[in-house]
Amino acid sequence: MGVFSNGGVGIDLGSANVTICLENEGVVLREPSYVLTLQEDFDEILATGRDARQMLGRTPRDVTLHSPIMDGAVGNVDLAIALLRTLSEKALGKRRALEKNRLAVSVSQGCTRVELEALQSALQAAGAKKSWLMRSTVAAALGAGAPIDDARGCMLVLIGGSTTEVSVLSMNGIAASRSTRTGSLSIDEAIMRFIRKQKGLIIGQRTAEDLKIDLGTCKDIAFIDNEVASLRGRDARTGKPATVEVTARDIYNAILPTTEQLLETIREAFENTPAEMAEDILEKGVYLSGGGALLDGLSDRLSELVHMPVHMDETPQDDVARGLCLAASDSRIANRFLQSGCLIEI
Numbered sequence: 189m190g191v192f193s194n195g196g197v198g199i200d201l202g203s204a205n206v207t208i209c210l211e212n213e214g215v216v217l218r219e220p221s222y223v224l225t226l227q228e229d230f231d232e233i234l235a236t237g238r239d240a241r242q243m244l245g246r247t248p249r250d251v252t253l254h255s256p257i258m259d260g261a262v263g264n265v266d267l268a269i270a271l272l273r274t275l276s277e278k279a280l281g282k283r284r285a286l287e288k289n290r291l292a293v294s295v296s297q298g299c300t301r302v303e304l305e306a307l308q309s310a311l312q313a314a315g316a317k318k319s320w321l322m323r324s325t326v327a328a329a330l331g332a333g334a335p336i337d338d339a340r341g342c343m344l345v346l347i348g349g350s351t352t353e354v355s356v357l358s359m360n361g362i363a364a365s366r367s368t369r370t371g372s373l374s375i376d377e378a379i380m381r382f383i384r385k386q387k388g389l390i391i392g393q394r395t396a397e398d399l400k401i402d403l404g405t406c407k408d409i410a411f412i413d414n415e416v417a418s419l420r421g422r423d424a425r426t427g428k429p430a431t432v433e434v435t436a437r438d439i440y441n442a443i444l445p446t447t448e449q450l451l452e453t454i455r456e457a458f459e460n461t462p463a464e465m466a467e468d469i470l471e472k473g474v475y476l477s478g479g480g481a482l483l484d485g486l487s488d489r490l491s492e493l494v495h496m497p498v499h500m501d502e503t504p505q506d507d508v509a510r511g512l513c514l515a516a517s518d519s520r521i522a523n524r525f526l527q528s529g530c531l532i533e534i
């Protein structure tokens with residue numbers, strides 16, 4: 189399909205990232221879910237996505253950085269619309285207006301009726317040729333290639349920035365699902381607390397996230413190198429700039445309680461599935477998805493804990509957007525999920 193043709197577009201409106209996938213092109217955009225506005229006028233949008241984060245602290249005006257999507261729900265509808273509009277324009281290019289495309293956007297389990305209605309009107313306003321809302325857990329399963337059309341259940345664990353959803357899916361629908369507000373961001377927060385308490389240094393969330401990605405691991409501590417990194421931040425007592433040394437073991441200790449809690453939630457969800465479904469799941473294994481799944485050693489730890497194989501593709505952070513794009517691109521797939529109630533037509 190050519191650049192000017194109509195196509196399917198999948199947009200994962202996540203609390204940490206917006207990911208956009210286009211039919212026949214794959215994931216073309218992934219940017220942090222931020223909107224920068226004037227402090228006294230939230231209607232005055234200065235930047236969105238990566239630009240918003242970069243402009244912070246670099247503009248002379250009084251500005252506010254917003255995360256319009258929190259805990260898997262739309263906290264600020266107008267700002268979420270701005271984010272959706274500007275980033276989809278960026279991904280599609282001016283020549284391919286959204287009006288010519290079929291659009292599927294993710295909604296999480298935590299979404300309330302009011303938010304759902306707000307999102308629906310936002311999508312109407314965005315003006316796509318056709319648009320749908322799809323549950324992110326189902327989109328992730330579709331994007332991850334999990335066997336969700338089977339009558340026998342399969343289990344999907346979606347670890348995002350602010351939420352983790354554990355679902356049992358069968359016949360293109362959700363048989364059981366539970367969601368917790370412990371996502372990958374909780375790990376960043378644990379690192380920030382640890383560094384402040386143990387090293388007396390205040391660091392920002394982005395630094396903590398870098399530490400998590402570079403040094404964080406769920407592997408057995410015996411296998412961890414004692415790699416040392418210098419860390420710059422503010423001294424917790426004096427407020428002055430300071431540098432301390434942290435090791436991979438420090439980060440291991442910082443994140444251990446949070447990762448163990450997360451894994452425990454997943455194990456508990458599995459233990460609570462009906463016996464006949466548990467058998468199917470044991471046979472098929474668990475499908476792991478979302479950016480948080482990339483934490484080093486996490487899939488192996490989970491596999492050990494639940495005694496079954498864990499499937500994860502190379503880009504689990506893109507599964508939701510890929511699944512949404514599949515549904516938007518193929519009417520047979522869309523119909524399957526319309527029937528099971530996991531896709532809402534707008």
Ligand SMILES: Nc1ncnc2c1ncn2[C@@H]1O[C@H](COP(=O)(O)OP(=O)(O)OP(=O)(O)O)[C@@H](O)[C@H]1O
Nearest residue numbers: 202203204205348349350351372478479480482483
């Ligand atoms: N290599 C990595 N190791 C550990 N964590 C990672 C890695 N890469 C990304 N992450 C984490 O994944 C999270 C983002 O995942 P994702 O994009 O799936 O979230 P989201 O969809 O925006 O959030 P939610 O689904 O909760 O609304 C971030 O917290 C990020 O730090």
Ligand SMILES: [Mg+2]
Nearest residue numbers: 202324348508
């Ligand atoms: Mg997500």
